[in-house]
Amino acid sequence: xxxxxARLPRPYQxxxxxxxxxxxxxxxxxxxxxxxxxxxxxxxxxxxxxxxxFCEIRCGFCNLFTRVGAPADLTTRYLDALARQAETxxxxxxxxxxxxxxxxxFGGGTPTFLDAGELRRLCDIAEHIMGADLRAIGFxxxxxxxxATADRLAVLTERGxxxxxxxxxxxxxxxxxxxxxxxxxxxxEAALARIxxxxxxHLNIDLIYGIDGQTPASWRYSLDAALAWRPEEIYLYPxxxxxxxxLSRRDRAAADLAWDEQRLxxxxxxxxxxxxxxxxxxxxxxxxxxxxxxxxPDDYSCQTDGMIGLGCGARxxxxxxxxxxxxxxxxxxxxxxxxxxxxxxxxEHAVNGRVLDADETRRxxxxxxxxxxxxxxxxxxxxxxxxxxxxxxxxxLELLADRGWLADTGPALLRLSPEGLAYSDAIxxxxxxxxVRAAMAExxxx
Ligand code: SF4
Numbered sequence: 196x197x198x199x200x201a202r203l204p205r206p207y208q209x210x211x212x213x214x215x216x217x218x219x220x221x222x223x224x225x226x227x228x229x230x231x232x233x234x235x236x237x238x239x240x241x242x243x244x245x246x247x248x249f250c251e252i253r254c255g256f257c258n259l260f261t262r263v264g265a266p267a268d269l270t271t272r273y274l275d276a277l278a279r280q281a282e283t284x285x286x287x288x289x290x291x292x293x294x295x296x297x298x299x300x301f302g303g304g305t306p307t308f309l310d311a312g313e314l315r316r317l318c319d320i321a322e323h324i325m326g327a328d329l330r331a332i333g334f335x336x337x338x339x340x341x342x343a344t345a346d347r348l349a350v351l352t353e354r355g356x357x358x359x360x361x362x363x364x365x366x367x368x369x370x371x372x373x374x375x376x377x378x379x380x381x382x383x384e385a386a387l388a389r390i391x392x393x394x395x396x397h398l399n400i401d402l403i404y405g406i407d408g409q410t411p412a413s414w415r416y417s418l419d420a421a422l423a424w425r426p427e428e429i430y431l432y433p434x435x436x437x438x439x440x441x442l443s444r445r446d447r448a449a450a451d452l453a454w455d456e457q458r459l460x461x462x463x464x465x466x467x468x469x470x471x472x473x474x475x476x477x478x479x480x481x482x483x484x485x486x487x488x489x490x491x492p493d494d495y496s497c498q499t500d501g502m503i504g505l506g507c508g509a510r511x512x513x514x515x516x517x518x519x520x521x522x523x524x525x526x527x528x529x530x531x532x533x534x535x536x537x538x539x540x541x542x543e544h545a546v547n548g549r550v551l552d553a554d555e556t557r558r559x560x561x562x563x564x565x566x567x568x569x570x571x572x573x574x575x576x577x578x579x580x581x582x583x584x585x586x587x588x589x590x591x592l593e594l595l596a597d598r599g600w601l602a603d604t605g606p607a608l609l610r611l612s613p614e615g616l617a618y619s620d621a622i623x624x625x626x627x628x629x630x631v632r633a634a635m636a637e638x639x640x641x
Contacts, residue, residue, distance in 0.1 A: 203598065204621045206455055207433050211566060211623030214559045215549050215631045217510065217522045218638035226544035227516070229287035236513045238288065240297035240495045243327050245277065245317060246506030247301060248533055249308040251341055253526070254364070255375025256403065258437040260508030260522060261304035262529045270309060272537040273506075274316050280505050281324040283542040294503075296327040297495045300335040304508070307342035311350045318354040325503070330355035333489075335397075337362065340378055340386040348393040358397035358427075359390050365406060365413075366420035373407040374434070380420075387424050396488060398426040404461035405434035405454065414461050418468050427487035430480045431465045433458045433620070437524075462617060476568050479619035498563045499579070507536035511545075514556070518548030528641045549634075553580075557587050558626050566619050570602075570610030584609055591625050 209216070248261045249270065265273075288294055299321055309317060321327045335358035336351050343361060351359070363383055365371050371378050390398055400421045404414055421429055466476060474482040502512040510519040521532050551559065557580055564571035576584050585592055592609070595601050600615030600622065615622065627635070 203618070206459055206618050207435060207620050209624050210435070210620055211562055213510065213517075214562045214623075214627070215517065215551075215555065216635055217519060218640070219631045219634040220517070220519060220522070220547045220549050221634065223518065223545055223548050226546060228544055229284060230289070230543070232513055232516055232518075232545055233288055236501055238292045239295040240500050241294050242495055242497075242500065242502040243296045243299040243321060243325055244502060244504040244506075244509050245299075245301050245306075245321060246303060246504060246509035247273075247306040247309060247317070248304040248506065248508050248529070249273075250303065250305045251308065251339065252376065254362075256434055256436070258435075258524045259304065260524075260529060260532075262526060262533060265308070269533070269537065270313055273533065274309075274313060274320070276507075276537045276539055277317070277505055278320050278324060279540065280542040281320050284503060284505065285325055287543065293326060296325070296332060296503075298333040298335070299327045299329060300337075302337050305339045305342055306336055307338040307344075307347050309347075311344075311346040314347055314350045315354070318350070320505070322354070325505075333357050335360060338386075338390075340383045343386040343389055345389055345393075348389060348395070352394040356395050358399060359393070359395045360399035360401065360428075360430075361386060361390065362401045363417075363421065364401060364403040364432075365409070366417040367409075367413050370406045370409055370413060370417075373409075374403060391424065397428070398424065399428040399430060400424065400426045401430045401432060402465075403432045403434050404465060405458040409457075409461065411461065411464055414464060415468065418465055422469075422472055425484065427484050429469060429474065429482045431462065431469075431482065432480055433462065459617060466613075466617075476616065478567050479616050498560045507533055514551070516545065516548055516550055518545035520546055522547070523641050525641055549631075555628055555631070556580075558628055561588065562623060562626050565609055565611060566623060568610070568616060570604070570608050573607055573609060588626065594625065595622065 246260070249265050250261045250263055253261070253263050301317060306317070307314070318329060322329050332355075334354075334356050336356050337360045338347075339362055343359070348359070364374055364376055366380055366383060368378070368380055387398075402417055402421060466482075469482045470476065473485050475485055477483055501514070502510070504511045504519065507520045508522070510517060520536060523529050523532055560576060560579065561571060561584055564576075571584060573583060580587070592601070595611075595615065600612055600618060602610045602612045602615070604610045611619070611622070
């Protein structure tokens with residue numbers, strides 16, 4: 196049955212890459228000691244994330260925690276703080292059982308905003324202070340065309356990087372300008388060549404659809420330009436216009452039905468094009484080349500295992516608490532949070548966060564599973580919680596089924612249909628708890 200867009204919820208509501216969203220975090224009073232937070236948490240496996248909040252420019256669509264440029268010595272002071280934080284966190288994990296990190300990532304911002312020597316120091320923090328064996332695990336780094344230089348790539352590959360992710364967004368220079376990310380195609384191609392010449396065997400390219408002036412033909416142009424490099428992964432992101440970002444100041448109605456339709460059309464074309472060129476879909480955004488090698492050994496489960504985040508925009512996850520530092524988008528607030536982080540000497544407590552009770556943990560498990568193309572194993576869910584997903588979320592799952600968003604997989608698996616995957620950003624918010632919804636609604640973006 197064909198359903199009209201008007202009768203369905205808006206397809207682009209919220210990118211649920213983590214639950215609960217950071218805007219549902221609040222100052223923790225009293226601040227829990229990390230030693231106690233981690234006391235009974237498994238040390239194996241863990242994920243390690245280091246956040247670098249600097250970029251050369253502020254892309255118009257970006258609401259990530261980052262600032263443009265860094266005045267003299269700020270990167271050094273930031274790395275000093277990162278080292279202090281790492282020392283403290285490692286001490287809080289204790290010595291009875293060493294943590295085993297099964298994957299590591301440098302994200303941002305743009306981690307390669309740091310120069311080669313600074314990247315070496317960042318690797319030292321991950322390896323020598325936190326104990327991550329970078330050469331033996333999946334180790335991913337985000338980069339940009341201007342900063343993916345040969346000397347930086349040499350440091351990263353020498354230290355074990357297995358995956359480099361390049362934010363291209365569009366190969367069309369007019370579209371890049373429209374998204375307030377001006378870049379020359381020749382520079383993008385040169386960066387891709389340098390990455391392919393490096394020893395990293397896993398390349399990811401990020402592309403965006405829904406940019407002003409983007410057409411099916413120009414979208415195909417970008418897709419083909421990306422495919423020419425045979426990247427192991429391609430992420431297709433819908434453009435969002437979020438408050439306080441560069442594009443939000445433009446005269447564009449966010450509730451623009453035509454724009455929803457444009458994005459849905461480009462999404463379907465992009466998806467079908469990649470599927471026809473030897474890629475499989477892993478989620479609404481992620482596509483992996485069918486013959487791509489794994490980007491490192493990985494026995495980490497994002498539904499159940501913990502994460503340690505270092506840096507002022509990083510989150511950390513335990514089974515019962517998610518925490519981070521303060522969060523902001525506006526340039527002034529971001530700068531002040533980074534300055535405050537760089538002068539922090541006491542990292543022994545969690546500052547901002549949200550406690551996850553049994554209900555929130557179920558919601559998170561369901562979201563982290565159902566938004567992936569391989570779906571949710573009902574047996575795994577039942578083994579973890581003692582109840583079934585249909586018992587816990589009868590209304591939400593009935594709604595998905597009614598809209599044709601669940602695949603016909605039988606009772607053992609809950610998986611989205613192709614149309615359900617297309618509506619992932621509408622499905623995610625359906626599973627937010629009333630408390631998280633309220634906290635997000637009350638959050639004052641700054
Ligand atoms: S999209 Fe990436 S490169 Fe652009 S401002 Fe955001 S973090 Fe920086």
